[in-house]
Amino acid sequence: MASAVQIRRIDPFIRDQVDAWWHAYADARRADMGENALIWSLEERRAELQQDSATTRRQAYVAVRDDAVVGSGSLALPLKDNLHIAMMGVNVPSQHRRRGVGSALLEHIETEAAREGRSTMRTDIFWPVSLPADGTGAANREFARRHGYDVALGDVQNRLDLPVADSLLDALIPEAPDDGYTLRSWVGPVPDAFVAEWAALDALLDTEAPTGDLEVEASTSDVTDFRADEAMQAAQRRTSYGTIALAADGRVAAYTQIVVSGDDGNAYQWGTLVRREDRGHGLGLRIKLENLRMLQHHSPDTPRIYTFNAESNTHMLAVNTRLGFRVSARMGELHKKLG
Template sequence: MTIEIRPVDPFDPAAVDAWWDAYAAARRADLGEDATVWSREESRAELQQESARSSRRAYVAVEEGVVVGSASLALTLKDNRHVAAVGVNVPPQHRRRGIGSALLAALEDEAGRAGRTTMRADIIWPASLPADGTGAANRDFARRHGYDVALGDLQNRLDLPIADEAIAALVAEAPAEGYRIRSWVGPVPEEFVAEWAALDASLDTEAPTGDLDIDAASADVQDFRADEALQAAQHRTSFGTIAIALDGRVAGYTQLVVSEDDGNAYQWGTLVRREDRGHGIGLRIKLENLRALQQHSPQTPRVYTFNAESNAHMLAVNARLGFTLTARMAELQKRLG
């Protein structure tokens, strides 16, 4: 049977639905209840956004009129213009018939025509499988197609609520003396947005990067505000906390984002400036942000976070908060010849 690869019109509801159904089915089959799946409407909003920062494209594999696989391609437009981020998802009942290979070949061809030389992809498998991913269908697929692990990450989950007394006890151990703590719900206040955007943009290079071929991202405030507008369109709520140094500058930031669709909170960036590390700021701001989350969104059942396996400090912070390992993620890389 012939497999046809088709682009998805983000404004065609049925086309996006079919693309998303294949994506969600594949992710949930691999990870079950701990699959971190963007909802249908969150995904639709991202595909429809007109972004100055990135070009996002979606594709489906069609066999006899039936969608049997989905894929995505993201091309950054202001930084890392040698990189293409790809995702391939095939539901279990359609695997091992060349569908994933056909989708990946189409993505690599499109990326090559766009002048991209480094392909990136993230894959996740349950923590119950070996640390190198042996036995995971997506890891075996990646190996066959020349994708190497550039950085290994851990997915951890924190079940809520955490008792206020437990949070207070940890706060007492991380006073972050000499720093003011500020928290809010929603967009970053105007007085802090430039420094927040700069810290957020440097996260990929300040945090452990392994062998990833990446540069720091753009710190343009207008682009950052556009990303916040996308979050609002996706019905996501952001919780932010910063530490402010004596000189008035932002010394560190952390962000939790709650999805209205699945109810979960997701840990996004956490970073402390190099010159301010060693004062317990990371733990303190995460504790204060968690406290704000529980105060303003008490119905949130859990928090998911990803950290580089080599980031011993942040993993230790998460362990103290009560996070437990649920899955492993590999950040893959392939250079096009």
């Protein structure tokens, strides 16, 4: 008879503990997604867990049976906004599933979240495109369903193999229209002249993009916090590529960001947002094209870009399709009310 599972919180500054936690996470992701698994590297995760963040408190756990780590979990608690939410993850390698490991981890994490006064649990899970769009049949989706987690927003993971021919980029927008907007691009941290407006737009992303049934409020916009996150990205060996559109009055009208991992070498499309009053000028496509040009110029060996979009965001999906992105996986943003 199998011994009981113990849940232990790890110390992010003890190397062996983080290593064991990460390997359980990575093994579970590979079991779920195979070659399409997107896995933060060990050192990227370590840097995140060690960050002394003013905006998010992160806690990590391992499930232990007979002195062996058989699963891992995480809990992230916003500290300045969305104080009703707790983001969590549960990862169990395939050889340890259906033995109560995931349930023990989930119960412990939910209890911790409730103790912190959180009323809504959120998590993101992935499943292959070969399965139904609602994830039926995926081990992680069925586990979540049994424990009361519903899909609040369905997303698609898209992949673009690089390089994209300059001729294709030129064909998408032959020339910039004379509408008073100018583009600025850079590699690395956001320049001081634009960081406040960039951070403000970035904070709006969770509410301006489709939210489905998610109950979410805009994040706080603080330049000091934003710079702290940039410092963490540098510690993770990630490189940011940013492009903005400036309106005639000098205000930032739109922004987009691609981040390249120094470990797996892939590029990841992060936020893209156009201010409400500046929409209708094709700025989203223009800045994404310019940012892609810059990425290919400065990082010609980057093999691919991944991006995530809500399935209901037909406009952005159409933009990505024109660029050559193809669906490589599905993602569900799940939620559950506690109590």
